[in-house]
Amino acid sequence: MTIGADPVRVFHRINDFLCQHSEVGRYATMFFGMLDRLGNLDYLNAGHPSPLLLRRGEVAEVFTEGSFPVGLIRKPNTPPFA
Numbered sequence: 257m258t259i260g261a262d263p264v265r266v267f268h269r270i271n272d273f274l275c276q277h278s279e280v281g282r283y284a285t286m287f288f289g290m291l292d293r294l295g296n297l298d299y300l301n302a303g304h305p306s307p308l309l310l311r312r313g314e315v316a317e318v319f320t321e322g323s324f325p326v327g328l329i330r331k332p333n334t335p336p337f338a
Contacts, residue, residue, distance in 0.1 A: 262298075263288050263289065263290065263298055263299055263300035264300060266288055266300070267286075267288065267300045267302055267323075267326065270284075270286070270326045270327075271302075271326045271327060271329075271330070272330065274326050274327025275327055275329075275330040278327050282327060283303070283325040283326060283327035283328040284302075284303075284325060284326050284327055285302060285303040285304035285305075285325045285326075286300075286301075286302045286303075286304055286325075286326055287299065287300075287301050287302070287304045287307050288300050288302075300323065301321065301323065302323050302324065302325055302326050303323065303324055303325030303326070303328070304325075306320050
């Protein structure tokens with residue numbers, strides 16, 4: 257978390273690292289979220305099955321949006337991970 261709590265920034269950093277340090281065809285799925293004190297959730301779902309939210313004993317599948325797994329596709333024009 258030394259790079260901050262922005263889910264998009266964390267996603268790009270992990271993606272760059274995995275693209276540079278893993279074998280071709282290797283990738284990972286992840287769900288990263290930050291919950292603030294008001295109950296708002298900023299999240300990024302990278303190829304992971306849709307997480308479930310449990311609220312007052314009821315399960316709701318609310319995280320249906322997603323992206324590619326990390327380490328699968330490198331963002332164009334990205335400088336090497338330092």
